[in-house]
Amino acid sequence: MKEFVLNNGIKIPAVGVGVFRVEDANIAYETVKLALSVGYRHIDTAMIYGNEEAVGKAIRDSGVPRQDIFLTTKLWNADQRSGQIQEAINASLKHLDTDYVDLYLVHWPVKETYVSVWNEMEHIYKQGKAQAIGVSNYNPHHLDDLLRHANIVPAVNQIECYPYLTQEDVVSYCKTKKIYPQAWGPLGAGKSDVLSNPVILELAKKYDKTPAQIVLRWNHERGVIVIPKSVRRERLIENLSITDFQLSAEDVSRISALNKNQRLGSDPETFDF
Ligand SMILES: NC(=O)c1ccc[n+]([C@@H]2O[C@H](COP(=O)([O-])OP(=O)(O)OC[C@H]3O[C@@H](n4cnc5c(N)ncnc54)[C@H](OP(=O)(O)O)[C@@H]3O)[C@@H](O)[C@H]2O)c1
Known part of the structure; x- marks a missing residue:
């Protein structure tokens, strides 16, 4: 499995599996x-997905050593607003049945607290409850504000990103x-x-890959970690198998040109939860 290296030296597998909307335990x-x-x-x-306990139990029963698994969970907005940050990470660790997560993310940039919460995240990192800390759904201006007060640079920014929402500005900001x-x-x-x-279908034919593999590989070529969700065995295997081929620079650009700034989820500037 191909890994990327985060800014604190921690390795993260380039492809993960997401479990949003898999509420059934x-x-x-x-x-x-x-x-x-x-x-x-x-x-x-994430805490809000309501499946941390099931995830923890599956890890425990899998036979795969905990230290071989990169596990991410997230701090929910209500806990950010109430200031119950320690309580939130402790509850997540308990549900996940582990002493630490590999990555703890601030789920959304809650207007009143997205800067101040970062010091609590740094504390969690220093306590060893998270091997790395990061954010999610932060735009460059949120990160600018955060970085002005941060001692630790976030390791990750998890954002909505697919060929109709390429997020070139956020991706290149993060890289710098x-x-x-x-x-x-x-x-x-x-x-x-x-x-x-049609462009994705044409490239799937050209590279003898599936459309999902082309779209995931496109983000991979841009140095973006992907966490596709599937509950189906054949798709899980398909989505993981994106490191044995390469898209040409020209084809990466063709996919990037499909951008239409089309969000399918909430907008970090206007979310109301
Ligand atoms: N930070 C945030 O605010 C935030 C927000 C949303 C999501 N996330 C994370 O990101 C993960 C992925 O995002 P997502 O679940 O919203 O969407 P996604 O991974 O882009 O898409 C999942 C959908 O695609 C289907 N699918 C999976 N593999 C496929 C394939 N090879 N071919 C065709 N269809 C396929 C799945 O169906 P089946 O399951 O039936 O295969 C499911 O309907 C989440 O699970 C979660 O962990 C984070």
């Missing part, structure tokens, strides 16, 4: 066990600050026709 448990059995070593969850960009909704979150876009 049995399905979440089976998905994570299946993912680990087909070779995934990177799992992305040594913050790894990570793509959520990398396949279009099951809400987009991107996997049947």
